[in-house]
Amino acid sequence: MVLLGLLLLVLSAVAVLGAIFLLDSSGVEYFGADVPAVTLFVVGALSVVFIGTGVRLMASGTKRNLRARKELKRAERAQAERAQTEQAQTEQAQTEQAQADGVDTDRESPR
Incomplete structure (x- = not known):
């Protein structure tokens, strides 16, 4: 969208x-072709329409890219939180299992 x-x-x-630069004072010659003034007016009007359309396309493409980046960041944060929660649950389960087996997890065993 932005490129278009x-x-x-x-x-x-x-x-x-x-x-602007190819018109001469003797007549209306546009890129090597003699054109009536109405045609030149239409070219100008279409240029304005194309400029407006181009700006709108660039804006919508930029908004879409920003939205996609925000969603990606949100998904990455959620995934990191899930991984952290799973790790905490695993550690808690290991601690509970060790306590159930009668091993003191606070002290290291003498070697």
Whole structure:
């Protein structure tokens, strides 16, 4: 989306700059072709539409990327919390099992 929006902006800029710099005072010659003034007006109007569309596409693509990054971070945090909870449960189960077997987990056995 962002690339398509950028492409539309570049094409519109080329059309507008071509209209500004390639026109001569004797007639309307646009990129080597004689064109009526109405056609030049239509090119300008379409450039404005393409610029608006390009900006909207870039904005929506950026929003979508940001949303995806937030969801990925949220999923990573949830996964880390689950792993931490599972580790704590495993350690607790091992401690309870050791206590049930009669081993004192607070002290190390003499060697």
